[in-house]
Amino acid sequence: MRRIYEKYHEDLLRLAVSLSGQTATAEDVVHDVFTSFIEQARQFRLTGSLRAYLATAVAHRTRNVRRTEIRQQRWTQEGERPAAEGTARPDRWLICSEDLNEVVGALAQLPNEQREVLTLRLQAGMKFREIARFQDVPIKTALSRYRCGLTKVRSLINGEVPKCDR
Amino acid sequence: MRSLKDTRNKIARAKVHTDNRANQGILEDVLERFARTHGIQPAAPGPNRWRMAMKNPMAKLAVAAAVIVIGTGLITIWHTGERAAYAFTQTVEAMQGKRSFHIQTYFGQRRKDEFWAEFDDEGNLIRFRQEEDGGPKGPLITIWENGILNRYFPRQNLHQYSRLPNTEHGIEGLEAFDPETIVQETHALVEAGRAVMETDELARYAKLVTLRVTQEDRELRQVLVVDPVTKFVVRVDDYWGTGKEGTIHKGIEVLEYNEAMDPKLFVPDFPEHAILMDQVTQEVGLAQGDMTVKETAVEAARQALEAWAQEDYATAGKLFGGMPPQWFAARDDIRPVRVLSIGEAESIDEEDRPPYLVRCQCEIERNGRTRAMTLGLIVPDVDGQPGRWHVAIRLYDEVPADTEDLDLNGADLGLVQGQLSDEEVATAVVRQFWESFQAGDYEAVEKLVPPEAAVRVRRHFGVIKVLRIASVGPAAVMPTREDKAMVVPCTIEYEKDGQGGSIDLEALIVQHADRWVLHDFID
Numbered sequence: 001m002r003r004i005y006e007k008y009h010e011d012l013l014r015l016a017v018s019l020s021g022q023t024a025t026a027e028d029v030v031h032d033v034f035t036s037f038i039e040q041a042r043q044f045r046l047t048g049s050l051r052a053y054l055a056t057a058v059a060h061r062t063r064n065v066r067r068t069e070i071r072q073q074r075w076t077q078e079g080e081r082p083a084a085e086g087t088a089r090p091d092r093w094l095i096c097s098e099d100l101n102e103v104v105g106a107l108a109q110l111p112n113e114q115r116e117v118l119t120l121r122l123q124a125g126m127k128f129r130e131i132a133r134f135q136d137v138p139i140k141t142a143l144s145r146y147r148c149g150l151t152k153v154r155s156l157i158n159g160e161v162p163k164c165d166r
Numbered sequence: 167m168r169s170l171k172d173t174r175n176k177i178a179r180a181k182v183h184t185d186n187r188a189n190q191g192i193l194e195d196v197l198e199r200f201a202r203t204h205g206i207q208p209a210a211p212g213p214n215r216w217r218m219a220m221k222n223p224m225a226k227l228a229v230a231a232a233v234i235v236i237g238t239g240l241i242t243i244w245h246t247g248e249r250a251a252y253a254f255t256q257t258v259e260a261m262q263g264k265r266s267f268h269i270q271t272y273f274g275q276r277r278k279d280e281f282w283a284e285f286d287d288e289g290n291l292i293r294f295r296q297e298e299d300g301g302p303k304g305p306l307i308t309i310w311e312n313g314i315l316n317r318y319f320p321r322q323n324l325h326q327y328s329r330l331p332n333t334e335h336g337i338e339g340l341e342a343f344d345p346e347t348i349v350q351e352t353h354a355l356v357e358a359g360r361a362v363m364e365t366d367e368l369a370r371y372a373k374l375v376t377l378r379v380t381q382e383d384r385e386l387r388q389v390l391v392v393d394p395v396t397k398f399v400v401r402v403d404d405y406w407g408t409g410k411e412g413t414i415h416k417g418i419e420v421l422e423y424n425e426a427m428d429p430k431l432f433v434p435d436f437p438e439h440a441i442l443m444d445q446v447t448q449e450v451g452l453a454q455g456d457m458t459v460k461e462t463a464v465e466a467a468r469q470a471l472e473a474w475a476q477e478d479y480a481t482a483g484k485l486f487g488g489m490p491p492q493w494f495a496a497r498d499d500i501r502p503v504r505v506l507s508i509g510e511a512e513s514i515d516e517e518d519r520p521p522y523l524v525r526c527q528c529e530i531e532r533n534g535r536t537r538a539m540t541l542g543l544i545v546p547d548v549d550g551q552p553g554r555w556h557v558a559i560r561l562y563d564e565v566p567a568d569t570e571d572l573d574l575n576g577a578d579l580g581l582v583q584g585q586l587s588d589e590e591v592a593t594a595v596v597r598q599f600w601e602s603f604q605a606g607d608y609e610a611v612e613k614l615v616p617p618e619a620a621v622r623v624r625r626h627f628g629v630i631k632v633l634r635i636a637s638v639g640p641a642a643v644m645p646t647r648e649d650k651a652m653v654v655p656c657t658i659e660y661e662k663d664g665q666g667g668s669i670d671l672e673a674l675i676v677q678h679a680d681r682w683v684l685h686d687f688i689d
Binding site: 001002013035039099102107123133138 | 169170172173174176177178179182183184193195196197199200364366378387
């Protein structure tokens with residue numbers, strides 16, 4: 001377990017922050033993924049790569065968190081974040097590099113689907129077929145999202161890019 | 167300026183750093199949960215003693231080694247465990263043990279039909295009930311038992327009562343929804359190498375197995391969800407097409423297997439005042455005898471219209487498939503007073519097979535005026551009465567009213583035919599209508615419809631927002647009195663009051679000189 005943790009935790013954190021755009025969310029997501037992974041271990045059957053499995057779990061959980069955030073936003077006044085969300089945590093686990101700050105800022109401006117394809121492909125090393133299955137779309141759609149997303153990120157990085165962890 | 171390759175590298179190589187102390191705390195938490203989950207006691211019962219022990223590098227190493235050994239062992243167990251042994255053939259076999267099912271079908275996100283079916287020990291159908299959405303023609307309830315089919319059309323308040331034996335091919339309509347049939351067909355395709363099946367990795371919390379089947383030659387993706395305990399398939403989703411036209415989704419969800427069903431479900435308890443189209447207790451239609459099918463169709467149409475014109479409802483009723491007099495009374499405004507001509511039997515599909523359509527010119531009286539009208543009669547065979555054919559009005563609801571009275575006053579309405587075929591121009595009118603509507607260009611919308619229809623269009627469609635034109639066409643010819651007319655089916659996805667929906671419509675496109683206008687929507 002330790003080896004699994006040590007081998008993958010940084011990659012998963014990077015993936016989570018790229019998908020969520022929030023370091024606090026990314027930390028929670030990766031922590032949850034590891035704890036769920038061991039708690040549900042007996043029901044788990046590994047048929048492919050463990051890396052892809054964990055990356056998919058991170059992507060799923062990030063989606064859920066985002067949905068919850070959207071629901072919370074609907075409950076609060078327009079544009080107002082839920083109180084706990086903006087609170088800075090003193091025990092910061094994850095620190096983004098300058099490059100990652102820039103990348104996360106650009107990725108945040110993409111539609112979710114494109115952001116997922118780009119990060120799962122480039123940061124988690126998943127195959128397009130695996131990504132297409134995860135998104136439940138044809139492989140051509142995944143490829144097209146990848147191309148489109150990459151072009152947009154390039155434009156954003158070449159121009160003005162918002163910073164990570166706003 | 168960065169190239170795409172640079173951008174790719176930047177995303178792939180961007181690094182995170184983790185705080186060592188936080189890292190260690192989280193790892194300890196994860197390991198502790200791991201030990202607790204799998205019944206492994208930490209080296210010491212209390213957290214303080216655990217931490218003290220963990221300060222010893224040897225102890226740390228020993229625990230780490232134990233964790234790795236246990237972890238590896240567990241992964242091996244997962245691989246060889248019971249769930250890994252699941253095979254699709256188990257589902258094929260298990261499905262043969264089904265004795266009843268209750269299913270819900272979906273089209274896209276919309277609930278469509280609901281079925282209840284019971285089978286005997288040999289797997290033969292005993293009885294079923296189907297409640298159909300029915301689309302633009304309205305809902306439909308079907309009940310079948312002992313070779314008798316009851317169909318109730320609530321919108322028309324019509325109860326069709328006919329014979330339908332359960333042949334070896336199964337009852338049409340049920341076959342496509344029977345999960346057992348679907349499983350068998352999928353298995354046969356996979357076995358023949360015409361489809362590829364993949365089993366999804368089981369998520370740690372998953373209680374169901376997901377199988378993905380791809381048929382490249384049909385552009386069909388199928389997702390089957392199986393209960394690994396009963397081995398029954400509990401959900402099937404078909405996704406057709408991948409191109410620009412988008413994907414069509416049809417789904418079946420099994421709500422119950424082998425549950426006792428309420429016998430009342432199979433009782434045709436329709437309203438007493440429903441119009442009964444009785445094809446069971448009486449012989450209906452016209453016997454073919456020595457005639458060909460086409461000759462029979464023409465003769466049945468002639469006899470039916472003549473009997474109706476003479477108000478001989480007993481004869482007309484049998485030729486119209488068992489309709490009672492009250493059915494004719496409700497259609498008195500189109501009762502022919504004289505039959506002018508009976509056309510030839512026309513094929514309605516490319517393969518020239520029955521049922522055939524017979525166009526008949528009749529005189530009718532309406533509002534004191536005698537008018538000529540074309541009625542299209544379709545002539546199908548009678549269910550459960552071999553060799554007999556009855557007529558039905560194909561175009562009754564679709565006959566346009568007074569299209570010859572339309573006065574365009576030289577207005578620049580509709581689309582000019584140009585080099586387009588009738589079908590092409592009619593489809594173009596409908597597509598342009600919805601595209602203009604979607605774009606909010608109501609001026610363009612109103613240029614496609616007659617002036618008096620513009621108000622109706624605004625009233626009906628002004629409250630919706632068109633989200634997507636799901637389909638338009640193909641156009642089909644509609645015989646009318648003088649003008650050329652086409653019917654163009656279309657499906658529109660819309661939003662109204664924040665709620666999404668989809669509607670199937672049939673647009674009536676009529677030619678006036680060299681222009682075609684959208685005369686009306688039939689439903």
